[in-house]
Amino acid sequence: MSRFGNDPLSFFNAVYEATPPWDIGMPQPAMSDLLATYPPAGPILDVGCGSGDLSIYLARLGHKVLGVDFVEAAITGANKKLASLPSELASLVTFKVADALKPSLLEEQFGAIVDSGFLHLFDTMQGERFVAELGEILLPKGRYYLHAFSIDFQIPGVPRKIDADEVQTLFTAEKGWQIKDIQSAQFLSRVAEPVPAICACIERL
Numbered sequence: 001m002s003r004f005g006n007d008p009l010s011f012f013n014a015v016y017e018a019t020p021p022w023d024i025g026m027p028q029p030a031m032s033d034l035l036a037t038y039p040p041a042g043p044i045l046d047v048g049c050g051s052g053d054l055s056i057y058l059a060r061l062g063h064k065v066l067g068v069d070f071v072e073a074a075i076t077g078a079n080k081k082l083a084s085l086p087s088e089l090a091s092l093v094t095f096k097v098a099d100a101l102k103p104s105l106l107e108e109q110f111g112a113i114v115d116s117g118f119l120h121l122f123d124t125m126q127g128e129r130f131v132a133e134l135g136e137i138l139l140p141k142g143r144y145y146l147h148a149f150s151i152d153f154q155i156p157g158v159p160r161k162i163d164a165d166e167v168q169t170l171f172t173a174e175k176g177w178q179i180k181d182i183q184s185a186q187f188l189s190r191v192a193e194p195v196p197a198i199c200a201c202i203e204r205l
Ligand SMILES: C[S@@+](CC[C@H](N)C(=O)[O-])C[C@H]1O[C@@H](n2cnc3c(N)ncnc32)[C@H](O)[C@@H]1O
Pocket: 008, 012, 022, 023, 024, 028, 047, 048, 049, 050, 051, 054, 068, 069, 070, 071, 074, 098, 099, 100, 101, 115, 116, 117, 118, 121
């Protein structure tokens, strides 16, 4: 069973009945710093985009972005934010309800994939399958940007730890990846102290 029960969609639907703890009204600063250090190429896929702040931030940088989340309320909130933007900016972003664990079903190729708190929701086997799909949908030299908890609370309904060793095992040269950087970081929330986290930028060969 997943850390989010037998029915993760119901779990996340319930969280979105209020403002989720991770919804800080802006992109996670660690992710925007990583993107500034290792600039992405478009088009960009935002997996588990939540209410869309990171996608909109990337559009402000001039990128075409597809934000995907499986919670309808999250996508409705994201689309409300889009509606308040100038049309030229809003036209760069599409939000879609879909399973971001299976990004190959989107049948699109991307220059970059941003993952702000997504991979750490899943167990190692699901993570391996997800990473294999990322390899299929990233263009050559495309980059995957990861931001995840680096400590394990061992509490149901809370993401798991992803450490540098796991990143190095998931993204090897044999599997077609080059790790550009792995950094210690923080994951901010609305409700608690910052959580120790990891950020990584990984490039498709
Ligand atoms: C920790 S939140 C992060 C949200 C956003 N990226 C941010 O930084 O604020 C994880 C998000 O992943 C979404 N999610 C979980 N499993 C999913 C799946 N299989 N497909 C699409 N979205 C999923 C949740 O609904 C939630 O919005």
